[in-house]
Each structure stands twice: as C-alpha cells, then as structure tokens.
Amino acid sequence: MNNTSNIYKNKKPAIFFLLPAFLFLILYLYYPFIQNIFNSFMKIKGLATPAKGFNDPVYKNYTRLFTDPNMRIALKNTLIMIIVTIVGQVGIAIIIALLVDNIKRGAKFFRIVYFFPIVISATALGLLFNLIFLYDKGMINQLLEFLGMTNLTDWKDEAHAIMTMMIPVTWQYVGFYFIILLTGLNNISDELYESASIDGATRFQRVRFISIPLLHNVICTCCVLAVTGALKVFDLPWMMFPNGMPYGKTWLTGTYMYYYAFVASDADYSSTIAIVIVVLGIILSKVVNVIFKEKDY
Amino acid sequence: MKKKVVAVLLVGAMAGTMLAGCGGDSKAADAGDDTKKEDTADTSDDSDEGSAEGKVTLNVTTTFAGTESNVDKYQETIENWQKETGNKINDSSASADEAMKARVITDFETGAEPDVMFYFNGNDSNPFVEADKVVSIDEIREKYPDYASNMNDDLIPASPVDGVKYAVPFYGYWEGMYVNKKVCEDAGVEIPGPDTTWEQFMETCQKIKDAGYTPIAASLIKEPHYWFEYSIFNHDTPATHVAVPEKVDDKVGKAWAEGIADIKDVYEKGFFTENTNTCEADEAFQGFLQDKAAFYVDGSWKMGGIRDNAENIDNFTVTFVPGQNERKTTDIISGLSSGWYISKKAWDDPEKQKAAVDLVEYFINTETVSDFAGTATTSLKDGAQIDESKLNSLEKDALTMLKSVTATSGACQDLCTEDQRAPIFTNMPQIVEGQMEINDAIQQVIDAMEE
Numbered sequence: 039m040n041n042t043s044n045i046y047k048n049k050k051p052a053i054f055f056l057l058p059a060f061l062f063l064i065l066y067l068y069y070p071f072i073q074n075i076f077n078s079f080m081k082i083k084g085l086a087t088p089a090k091g092f093n094d095p096v097y098k099n100y101t102r103l104f105t106d107p108n109m110r111i112a113l114k115n116t117l118i119m120i121i122v123t124i125v126g127q128v129g130i131a132i133i134i135a136l137l138v139d140n141i142k143r144g145a146k147f148f149r150i151v152y153f154f155p156i157v158i159s160a161t162a163l164g165l166l167f168n169l170i171f172l173y174d175k176g177m178i179n180q181l182l183e184f185l186g187m188t189n190l191t192d193w194k195d196e197a198h199a200i201m202t203m204m205i206p207v208t209w210q211y212v213g214f215y216f217i218i219l220l221t222g223l224n225n226i227s228d229e230l231y232e233s234a235s236i237d238g239a240t241r242f243q244r245v246r247f248i249s250i251p252l253l254h255n256v257i258c259t260c261c262v263l264a265v266t267g268a269l270k271v272f273d274l275p276w277m278m279f280p281n282g283m284p285y286g287k288t289w290l291t292g293t294y295m296y297y298y299a300f301v302a303s304d305a306d307y308s309s310t311i312a313i314v315i316v317v318l319g320i321i322l323s324k325v326v327n328v329i330f331k332e333k334d335y
Numbered sequence: 336m337k338k339k340v341v342a343v344l345l346v347g348a349m350a351g352t353m354l355a356g357c358g359g360d361s362k363a364a365d366a367g368d369d370t371k372k373e374d375t376a377d378t379s380d381d382s383d384e385g386s387a388e389g390k391v392t393l394n395v396t397t398t399f400a401g402t403e404s405n406v407d408k409y410q411e412t413i414e415n416w417q418k419e420t421g422n423k424i425n426d427s428s429a430s431a432d433e434a435m436k437a438r439v440i441t442d443f444e445t446g447a448e449p450d451v452m453f454y455f456n457g458n459d460s461n462p463f464v465e466a467d468k469v470v471s472i473d474e475i476r477e478k479y480p481d482y483a484s485n486m487n488d489d490l491i492p493a494s495p496v497d498g499v500k501y502a503v504p505f506y507g508y509w510e511g512m513y514v515n516k517k518v519c520e521d522a523g524v525e526i527p528g529p530d531t532t533w534e535q536f537m538e539t540c541q542k543i544k545d546a547g548y549t550p551i552a553a554s555l556i557k558e559p560h561y562w563f564e565y566s567i568f569n570h571d572t573p574a575t576h577v578a579v580p581e582k583v584d585d586k587v588g589k590a591w592a593e594g595i596a597d598i599k600d601v602y603e604k605g606f607f608t609e610n611t612n613t614c615e616a617d618e619a620f621q622g623f624l625q626d627k628a629a630f631y632v633d634g635s636w637k638m639g640g641i642r643d644n645a646e647n648i649d650n651f652t653v654t655f656v657p658g659q660n661e662r663k664t665t666d667i668i669s670g671l672s673s674g675w676y677i678s679k680k681a682w683d684d685p686e687k688q689k690a691a692v693d694l695v696e697y698f699i700n701t702e703t704v705s706d707f708a709g710t711a712t713t714s715l716k717d718g719a720q721i722d723e724s725k726l727n728s729l730e731k732d733a734l735t736m737l738k739s740v741t742a743t744s745g746a747c748q749d750l751c752t753e754d755q756r757a758p759i760f761t762n763m764p765q766i767v768e769g770q771m772e773i774n775d776a777i778q779q780v781i782d783a784m785e786e
Contacts, residue, residue, distance in 0.1 A: 083786065084462060084754075085444045173610045174622060194613035280434070281761045283556050284613045285770055300437050301761070303754035 071316070077309040084303045099310035108282065109311070112289035116269060119204065119290060120322070123268040126208035128260045131215035132253070136245055138216075139223040149220065153213040160210070164277020167206040171278075194279070199288050203275050210274060211267070215260045222256035223249060258330035265326055266319045272296055291315050391690040392423040393681070396439060397453035398673065401430035402620065404639025405707050416697050422690050431455075431636075432557065432616070433760060436753040443468050450681030451691050453698075456492050456502040456674045457749030463678075464496045470682045472500045479692050485701050490714035492671055495750070502674025503699050506708035506719070508634045509669040509743075510561055511736060512656045513641065516649075518629040522546035526654060527630075529739050533569060533659035540606045543629045550606040552628035557616040559598070559763040561632040564668050564746050565656045567594030572661045573742035579750045580781055583774045588781075595759070595766060595773045602767035612764035632656055635711045638729060652732045655739075669743040671714055675699060710734050755783040 079096045080089035093099060103109050138148045155163070170177045171193035179190050193202045226249060234244050272292035281297060282289040289297075291311060298308035399409035413424050427449065429435040436459055442448050443463040454460065463469055472491065475482045483491075483503045491500045514526050522543040527536055540550035553562060568576050570590040580588030601607060608619045608628065623631040624645050631637075641651050658664040675695045681687040697703070705719040709726075710733045713719045723731070748756055758779035765771040 085441055087444060087462075087466075168615070172618065173614060174618065174627075190609075192610045192613055195610070199613075281556070283764065285765050285768060286762075300441055301433070301754065302757050303440075303752075 074309045074312055077306055078313055080306050082305040082309075085299060085305050087305070089306075093306065099307050102307065103310060103314065108286050108289050108294060111282070111286060112291050112294040112311075115200065115289060116291045116318075118200065119207070119268040119271060120265050122204045122208060123211070123264040124261055126204070127211045128215050128257065128264050130208070130212050131219055131260070132250075132257065134212065134216050135219035135223055136249060138220060139249070140241065140245075149217070152216045155210045156213045158210075160273030161277055163206060163210060164274050167202075167274075168278055171202050194284060196284055196287055199279060199284055203279055203288055206278070207271060207274050211264075215264070218260055219253060219256055222253050226252045254330070258327065261326045261330060262323050265322045269315050269319050269322070291318070390421060390423075391686050392425060393451055393687060393690055393694060394425045394427065394449040395451045395694070396442075396449040397426075397428040398431035398435070398636075399453070400428040402617070402637065402640030402644065403430065404636045404642075404709070406639065407643075408707055412698065412703065413694075416694060420690070420693065422694075424694075433753055433757070440753065446680075448678045448680060450678055450687055451694050452676045452678065453505065453673060454502070454676060455672055455749065456494065456504075457672060457746075458495050458752050458755075459749065460494060460502070460676075461496050461752055464494045464499075464501060468679050469501045469676045470679055472503060475677065475682075475692060482692060482696065483699055485704075485716055486699070486714045487716045490671065492674070502676050503695060504671040504674045504714040505699065506704060507669060507671040507712035507714075508636060508673075509667055509711065509733075509737065510564065510632065510634045510656070510746075511653045511667065511733070513623070513631045513633060513637065514652045514654055515623055515626060515629050515631075516652060517626050518543065518548050522548055522629065524629075526652065527657055529655055529665045531655075531657045531664055533657045536657035537601075537604070537606075540601075540604070540629075544605060549608055549622060549628035550630060551601065551608070552619040552623035552631045553607050553611055554614045554616040554619040555598075555602070555607065555611045555763045555767060556613060558619075559760050560748060561634070562598050562601075563594070563759065563763075564748060565632065566597045567591050567747060568666070568668060568744065569597065569659045569662050570594050573666050573744040576744040577747050577750065579747065579784060580777060583777050583781065588777055591777050592773050595776070598763070599767045599769075599773070612768070626650075635709075635733070638709065638733065641729060642727060649728045651729050653729060653736055654732075655736065663741050665739050665741040667740055667743055668746055669712065669740075670745040671712065672746065672749060710737060751780065751784065756780055758783065 077089070078099055079092055081091055081093050082089045095101075134148075134152055138145050138152075141148075173179065173190055173192050173194070176193070178193065179187075182191065191198070193199075230248050230252075231244055234248060239247070270292045271290060275288065275290055276293050276296060279288040279293075281301065282293065291314065295308050295311040295315065298304045298311065395413070397409065399406050409428070413426065416422070417424055429438070436455070439449075439452070439454060440459075440462050443466065448463065448468060460469075472483060486503060488500075491504055492502070493500050512527070516526065519526050523546065524539045524542050527539060531539075543550040553559075555562075567590055570593040571578075571587070575587070575590075578587045580591055582588055583592070602611070608614060608622055611619065619628070620631065620637075620640070622628045624641070638653075642648055645651055655664045655667065658666060675698060677691045677695060681691040701715055701717065701719075704713050704715055705721070708719045710721070710730055721734075723734070726734070759766070759776045762771050762776055766773055766776055
C-alpha cells in the first residue's frame with residue numbers, strides 16, 4: 039500500500055520523462071521566438087543575413103504595422119478566415135460526424151472519404167483548385183458554360199477572390215475536425231443513448247440533449263485549433279493567391295509574413311508580423327475558451 | 336527499483352536520441368554543409384578510390400524547367416553525365432520566375448545552397464557573391480587550367496559586385512514578340528515587322544480586339560518582366576537603357592515612368608489577356624498557343640515551349656517588339672545573362688569539387704553549347720555551329736530577325752535584385768488599375784536600392 043502511494047507522490051520520474059521534450063521546445067521554439075522578438079527591433083534584410091543595427095526608432099516596425107494598409111487587409115481577411123473556419127470547418131465537421139455516427143453501415147468508408155483531403159499536400163490541392171477555378175476552360179466555368187452561361191467568370195478577381203480562397207481551405211480541413219469529433223462521439227457511452235431510447239427520446243432529441251452537450255469540450259478544442267490554424271494558414275492560399283493577388287486583396291497574416299521574409303527581403307518586418315500572429319493566437323484562444331468554457335460532466 | 340532503472344534508461348535513451356539529432360544538425364549548420372555532407376561521408380570509403388568518378392551526389396539548380404526551350408536536352412545531358420560518371424544529381428531546377436529567384440537567394444542565406452547552379456549573373460547574383468559563397472573562374476582555373484578554356488573571356492560577364500567573373504556563360508538570349516499567324520490572318524491584319532511603329536502596332540491590336548481575339552497574351556501579375564523591359568526601352572536608347580533611376584524625376588526615372596504608363600495604357604485599351612491581373616503565366620501562354628491571342632512577348636528560351644506545345648509550329652513566327660521615340664523597332668534586348676556557378680561549399684568539399692567542375696565542363700563543351708544555343712548567341716571562342724537544315728520554321732524566322740538587328744541592350748531589370756524590383760513587379764496589377772501611382776512604385780524601388 040505504501041509503495042503504491044509513493045509511486046504517485048514521487049514526481050521525479052515524470053520530470054525525467056518531460057525533460058527531453060522540454061529541452062527540445064526551449065531549443066527549437068522558445069529560443070527562436072525570443073530571438074524573433076529581438077529581430078523585430080533590428081534592421082535585417084534577408085534571412086540569415088547579419089543585422090545592421092537597430093531600427094531608428096527601435097519600435098519602427100510596430101508603428102509601421104498600424105499604418106500599413108496591407109496589414110489591415112491581412113488582419114481583416116484573417117478574421118474572416120477564423121469565422122469561416124469555425125462555422126465552415128468545425129460546423130460542417132460536427133454535422134458530418136453526427137451523421138456518420140448515426141449510421142450502422144459504411145461508417146469506415148465515410149471516415150476515409152472525409153479524412154482523405156488531409157493527406158493530400160497543400161501544393162497539390164492548390165494546383166487542383168487552380169484548375170477548378172481556371173478562367174478559360176476551368177471546371178466550374180465549363181460547367182456554367184454547359185448550363186448556358188455565356189460570360190466567363192474570373193473566380194480570382196476582386197469580387198470573388200476571398201470566397202475562392204476560403205472554399206479550398208475549408209474543404210481541406212473539415213476531415214481533420216471530423217475525425218476529432220467522431221472520436222469524441224465514440225467516447226459517449228451507448229448506455230446513455232439506450233436509456234434515452236427507453237424513455238422515448240427521438241433520434242434528434244438524443245443528438246440535441248446527449249451528443250452535443252457531451253461533445254462540448256471537444257468542440258471547444260476544435261475551435262481553438264481552428265482559430266490558431268486560421269491565423270497561420272499559408273500554403274494553400276499562397277499557391278492560389280501569391281503576393282496577395284489580386285490587387286493585394288487576399289493577404290492573410292501568414293502569407294503577408296512569408297512575403298516579407300522570402301520575397302521582399304525584409305526579415306525584421308516579417309518578424310514583427312510573426313509576433314502579431316502569436317499574440318493574436320494567444321488572445322483569440324483565450325477568447326474561445328471563455329466563450330466555450332470547458333465543462334465537467 | 337527495477338522500475339526506476341527502466342525509467343532512467345528510457346529517459347537517457349530519449350535524451351540521447353534528441354541530443355544526437357541536435358548534434359547532427361548543428362554540426363551540419365556550423366560547417367555550412369547540407370545533408371549531402373553525410374552522403375559523401377557515407378561513401379568516403381568507396382570514393383577514396385574513385386574520387387569524382389563515382390558516388391558523389393551533387394545538388395544542382397538551374398532554370399531548365401517548365402516551358403523553357405532546352406528542358407529535354409538538359410535532362411538528357413544530366414542523365415548521360417550520371418551514367419558516365421556514376422555520380423548522382425539532386426535536381427531542383429525551376430522556371431526562372433520571381434519565386435525561383437527568391438528560393439535560390441534564401442537557400443544561399445540559410446546554408447542550403449546548391450553545389451552547381453545555372454543562374455543569372457546580373458544583380459540577382461549580388462547577395463551570394465557579396466556573401467562569398469561562389470567560386471570565381473580564375474580560382475577554379477588555378478587548379479583546373481583548362482576550365483572554360485573554349486570560352487572567349489572578353490564575353491564572360493563580370494559580377495556587378497566586384498567585377499570578378501564567377502559564372503561561365505552557356506548561351507545568350509534575346510527577347511522578341513512571338514506571333515500567332517492564324518489569329519492575325521483571321522483578324523485581317525499584317526504581321527508586325529522591322530518597320531512597324533508603336534502607333535501602328537496599337538492600331539493592329541485594336542483591329543484584332545475588334546475581331547474578337549485577345550491582341551496580347553500576358554500575365555501582368557506573374558510575368559510583367561518583358562513588357563516592363565521593352566516599354567522602358569521605348570523611352571530611352573540602347574546606349575542608355577541599362578540604368579536604374581536615382582531619382583523619380585531624373586532621365587532614367589522619367590523613362591521608367593513613361594514606359595510603365597504605356598503598359599497601363601495598353602491595359603486600359605483592353606489589349607492584354609482579359610484576366611491578365613489574376614492569371615498564371617502558363618494560362619496566358621496557352622491562350623496564345625490555342626489561337627486565342629495574337630502576340631506574346633518573351634525570350635528566346637520560349638522557342639522550345641512553342642515547338643513542344645503548338646499543334647503546328649508553322650503557325651507561329653517571331654518578330655521585333657514595335658518601337659517608338661529614339662528606339663528603333665530593330666533594337667532588341669539581348670545578352671548573356673546567365674551562367675554556371677560552382678558554390679564555395681562544393682569547392683571546399685574535396686569529393687564534390689572535381690565532380691562539380693566535371694559537370695560544368697560537361698555542359699560547356701563546344702558541341703553541347705552549340706546544341707543548346709540554337710539561334711542564340713554564345714561566348715564560344717569559335718562561335719556556335721548552326722545546322723540550318725535542322726531548324727524549324729520558327730527558328731529560321733528567329734535567325735532572319737536576328738540578322739536585321741540594329742542594336743542590342745541588356746535588361747535594366749537585371750540591375751535590381753528580385754526584392755528591389757518587387758514594388759513594381761508585384762504591384763503591376765495595382766499600377767495598371769490606377770490603385771497605385773507609378774512614381775510611388777518607382778520611388779519604392781529607389782528606396783529599396785538605397786538600403
């Protein structure tokens with residue numbers, strides 16, 4: 039009895055196990071992040087080029103953030119992306135997960151089908167959707183032509199660009215949240231559903247009063263992942279809309295940071311944008327946690 | 336007690352694995368080496384006997400990709416070299432667009448540079464020349480005296496940074512206007528020639544547009560380069576073209592502003608591809624090949640792209656970009672803007688050094704250069720040998736055009752690095768739409784160059 043209690047009281051083994059991962063994080067996450075904060079005050083042209091002293095004034099990049107119209111566009115688009123991500127990705131994933139959880143045959147098949155987009159690289163998806171939305175002989179325009187439309191639609195023009203960018207991003211990650219939510223649903227005891235059935239609950243009532251409340255914490259986790267994911271989404275939008283095209287209207291915080299790091303060779307401003315992304319990520323995660331407050335059942 | 340021992344052993348193993356990983360990384364980084372260092376280390380025992388003759392892996396980056404003229408020849412050549420030497424090539428070639436240039440510069444900055452590279456020798460090369468990351472031809476010749484001995488040294492361009500020659504030219508380029516004959520015929524217009532003026536060209540474009548075709552295939556968002564170059568050329572001369580403005584209102588600045596204003600004018604007249612501000616470069620090019628657009632301005636490297644993708648090569652020809660002001664229509668943009676580099680990293684690696692030199696020499700021998708060059712200029716001492724009987728109609732038209740050239744000039748954009756010209760190139764759609772002032776964009780380029 040005494041031995042058992044000692045095992046739980048003695049935390050040293052746990053610390054030993056945690057130490058390697060902790061060192062790894064310090065070396066490859068916290069150190070670069072702190073260095074990044076320093077970089078945002080320095081004058082650095084290209085990546086890995088030596089800094090040419092401090093900016094004048096040192097907070098130059100931070101004042102620039104407030105006067106940079108593209109940064110405003112990037113923040114606005116990222117907020118739209120967050121909303122679309124929560125409603126589109128998590129929302130659709132909840133519906134699909136509930137539907138799949140309620141079928142007896144073919145659940146495995148649908149799991150694979152909905153999860154499949156996750157395993158395709160964003161570059162391939164970008165090319166795929168570029169062809170789907172292509173102006174001349176793209177899949178959608180051909181379909182519209184077939185249905186009698188005479189004018190081609192430029193899906194990448196100012197009026198359609200944001201929507202064209204959001205659709206593939208939403209589509210790609212629905213499967214990710216679908217799997218998380220489905221696992222959450224599988225963890226709900228069948229006894230609860232059986233008891234509800236005996237009490238005369240309809241299928242909808244079982245979902246409304248058992249599944250969704252018990253999924254609350256999983257949904258909360260999905261929303262936090264969705265928000266932080268939307269803040270740094272980069273690959274697919276960059277493949278389809280590089281350099282904020284058209285007319286700088288599709289910048290996201292992730293693509294804008296990349297542009298300054300790799301295209302415009304302004305590493306210090308890029309570092310500043312990276313800090314904005316991290317700060318926003320922390321704040322918005324907290325906000326989501328407050329809104330969805332985790333519950334104990 | 337047993338549990339504690341197991342726990343300690345597990346922690347030790349995890350920590351050891353992690354630190355071993357870190358150690359490997361930092362070592363490679365410190366040495367400025369990429370993972371290939373390990374490859375060569377693995378094969379060091381074997382390669383002691385064969386040195387460069389076997390089992391060396393070289394990282395190679397070139398612009399032989401996409402619809403470039405000589406992609407097939409390039410791939411065949413590296414295939415043959417690998418077979419003959421037993422060495423391996425990790426090829427990361429890509430189309431010569433702004434993204435590729437950004438990638439190459441970043442690779443050099445982060446210590447992941449290629450061993451051998453075919454890349455631009457103008458200001459695009461400044462960052463890695465300044466960082467002393469490539470070897471000069473003279474340094475290579477100290478150890479390999481016959482290196483590039485078939486080249487005319489006077490024609491090898493020097494680096495803008497220090498006047499030292501680093502890149503061995505392969506073959507040159509010219510820029511011209513490709514023409515879809517069928518579209519011109521259907522629209523009832525004559526193909527522009529050496530005497531066509533800019534005003535006449537605009538009238539021709541209007542007629543083509545009225546006939547329901549796109550006059551000029553171009554992607555201003557992805558490839559504004561060619562129109563940028565010729566539009567500015569139309570406001571200066573072959574003697575003054577290769578210059579960058581120091582002020583927006585100096586002579587060069589005015590030429591740039593007037594040239595970009597011409598692009599805006601052409602855009603406003605609706606002569607470019609309908610979705611020029613959002614389309615991929617290949618999308619515009621396809622429109623030209625598929626008889627939807629009449630003209631397409633590009634370099635000599637596009638000859639192969641047309642040859643390989645057009646249904647009927649005889650449907651295409653090439654002519655001069657119409658001129659105005661002091662620039663004659665027959666004055667063209669041309670030069671030896673790219674060359675073969677060997678990185679310092681490969682040079683300092685005893686196993687890679689010989690293989691890298693061998694690979695470059697494999698490409699720059701007179702026969703291969705002549706084969707790749709086609710109608711383009713070379714820096715060969717004896718000149719390239721062209722067998723006209725093997726040329727297609729487009730190549731013959733190119734040769735005819737080149738015989739009428741009155742003057743040549745390099746590209747002024749080569750004086751800027753990729754990030755310095757980004758304010759104009761990235762913002763070209765905003766400029767032609769009037770969302771950004773031309774002078775503001777030029778001022779941003781000047782500011783970037785002053786930094």
